[in-house]
Amino acid sequence: MWIKADLKDRSKTVVILCAGEGHRLEELGRQIPKAMAKVKDKPIINYVIDFWLPFAKRFIFVVGYKKEQIIAYVNSLGLTQEVFFVEQDSPKGIAHALSCAQDKISGDDFALVLGDCLCRGEFLFPDSFFQGVGVWRTGNENYIKQGYSIEISGDFVSKVVEKPKELKNDLCGMGYYFFNRAVFDYIHSTPASSLRNEVEITDVIQKMIDNQKQVYPVYFRGDYLNVTSAGDVKIAEQIL
Numbered sequence: 001m002w003i004k005a006d007l008k009d010r011s012k013t014v015v016i017l018c019a020g021e022g023h024r025l026e027e028l029g030r031q032i033p034k035a036m037a038k039v040k041d042k043p044i045i046n047y048v049i050d051f052w053l054p055f056a057k058r059f060i061f062v063v064g065y066k067k068e069q070i071i072a073y074v075n076s077l078g079l080t081q082e083v084f085f086v087e088q089d090s091p092k093g094i095a096h097a098l099s100c101a102q103d104k105i106s107g108d109d110f111a112l113v114l115g116d117c118l119c120r121g122e123f124l125f126p127d128s129f130f131q132g133v134g135v136w137r138t139g140n141e142n143y144i145k146q147g148y149s150i151e152i153s154g155d156f157v158s159k160v161v162e163k164p165k166e167l168k169n170d171l172c173g174m175g176y177y178f179f180n181r182a183v184f185d186y187i188h189s190t191p192a193s194s195l196r197n198e199v200e201i202t203d204v205i206q207k208m209i210d211n212q213k214q215v216y217p218v219y220f221r222g223d224y225l226n227v228t229s230a231g232d233v234k235i236a237e238q239i240l
Contacts, residue, residue, distance in 0.1 A: 012056065012057040012058060012106060012107055012109070012110070013056065013057070013058045013059075013060060013105050013106050013107060013109075013110035013111070014052045014055060014056040014058070014059055014060070014110065014111045014113060015059075015060045015062065015098060015101045015105065015110055015111070015112045015113065016045070016048060016049070016052070016059060016060070016061050016062070016113045016114075016115045017062045017094060017097045017098070017112070017113070017114050017115050018033060018034070018035035018045055018061055018062065018063060018070050018115030018116075019033075019062050019063050019064025019065060019067075019087075019088040019091065019097055020033065020034040020035065020064070020065065020091065020115070020116060021033065021034060021064075021065040021091070031066070032066060032069060033063075033064075033065050033066045033067070033069055033070055034065075034115070034116050034227075035048070035070060035115040035116055036066075036069055036070065036073065037227065037233060038233075039118070039227075039233055039236045039237055039240060040237055040240060043073060044115065044116055044118065044227055044236075045070065045073065045074070045115055046073075046077075047118050047240060048113060048115055048117070048118065049074070049077065049079070051119060052111070052113055053079075053081075055111060056081050056111075057081055057082065057106075058081055058082040058083075058084070058106050059074075059079065059081050059082070059083050059084070060084045060085075060086060060101045060104045060105065061074060061083070061084070061085050061086070061115075062086055062087075062088050062097045062098070062100055062101055063085055063086070063087055063088070064087060064088045064089070064090075064091065065091075067085070067087060070085075071085050082106075084101075084104045086100045086101050086104055087100070088100050092198055092199075093196065093198030093199055093200060093201070094112075094114070094200070094201040095187045095190065095198070095199040095200065095201045095203075095204050096187075096198065096199055098112055098183075098187065098201070099184065099187050099188070102184050105181070108180045108181050109130075109178070109179070109180045110178075110179060110180070111176065111177070111178050111179075112176070112177040112178075112179060113175065113176055113177075114175030114176070114226070116175075116226060116227045116228070117174065117175035117176065117224070117225070117226050117227070118224070118225050118227060118236050118239060118240065119174075119176075119220065119222060119223060119224040119225070119239075120222050120223045120239055120240060121220055121221050121222010121223060121224070122220070122221050122222060123218055123219070123220050123221075124218070124219045124220075124221070125218055126155075126216050126218075130180050130182075130213075130214065131178065131179055131180065131182075131183070131208065131213060131214065131215045131216065132157075132177070132178040132215060132216035132217065132218040133150070133157060133160070133173055133174070133176070133177050133178070133205065133215060133216075133217065133218060134173070134174030134175070134176035134177070134178075134218050134220055135150050135157075135171050135172070135173065135174065135217040135218060135219050135220065136171070136172045136174050136219075136220045136224045137170050137171060137172070137219075138170060138172045138224075139170060141167055143172050143226075144164065144167055144170075144171070144172045144173075145163060145164060145165070145167070146163065146226070146228070147163070147172060147173055147174075147175075147226060148160055148161060148162045148163065148164070148172075148173040148202045149161045149164040149167055149168070149169075149171065149172070149173060150169075150171040150172070150173045150217060151168060151169065151171070152169075152171070152217055155216070156209075156214050156215060156216060156217070157205070157209060157215040157216065157217050158209065159206065159209070160173060160202045160205050160206050160209075161202065162193070162195060162200050162202040162203070163195065171217075172224075173202070174220060174224055175226055176218070176220075177201070177205075178216075178218060182208075182213070183204065183208070186204045186207050186208050186211075187199060187204050189207075190203050190204045190207050191203075223239040225239055
């Protein structure tokens with residue numbers, strides 16, 4: 001059964017990463033953070049918050065470029081959840097951004113959400129899990145190659161590859177992750193990759209898998225888009 005997941009007992013904390021500058025959104029103006037780019041007259045961050053509102057008792061926003069704009073906008077929404085802001089002082093990737101929020105995470109389990117990823121649809125969650133990644137089936141190979149690929153063995157994720165050159169299936173890894181605090185041990189012990197000289201979150205997840213940690217695929221049915229360019233904004237308007 002496909003459900004719009006009730007994570008209230010699993011992911012009371014939702015960490016949203018919105019520190020990005022968004023070089024490929026230059027034509028929309030470099031004076032705003034990427035998450036503040038507008039789709040149908042509302043900032044991307046607004047749609048992200050709206051989708052994850054039912055799952056969160058605490059939001060943690062990791063901010064950076066033009067952080068004042070994100071902070072002011074989120075504060076203007078009057079959220080009833082606990083809201084915290086932490087700063088990533090330089091763009092060092094997803095894993096580093098998550099580590100900036102470590103001290104603010106309440107409880108063991110939390111969701112990690114990229115602030116430039118939009119979706120409309122439903123998740124299918126396992127009855128119980130400790131770690132998982134969002135997985136979306138798509139016929140668009142470019143979406144997978146621009147993000148990361150997923151391979152499944154039995155009930156669990158067996159391999160994740162950042163920006164793969166070759167694909168073995170139609171499974172696209174999404175910018176949504178479901179972790180517990182064990183992930184921080186792996187973040188701190190994973191070396192920077194040669195791809196971007198950053199600690200890639202996919203390398204962290206693969207290290208967990210290689211160490212026999214069970215990582216579940218959390219399948220999503222619907223529309224999904226990582227907004228990286230002005231052209232993506234037009235696609236997002238159709239999705240939303």
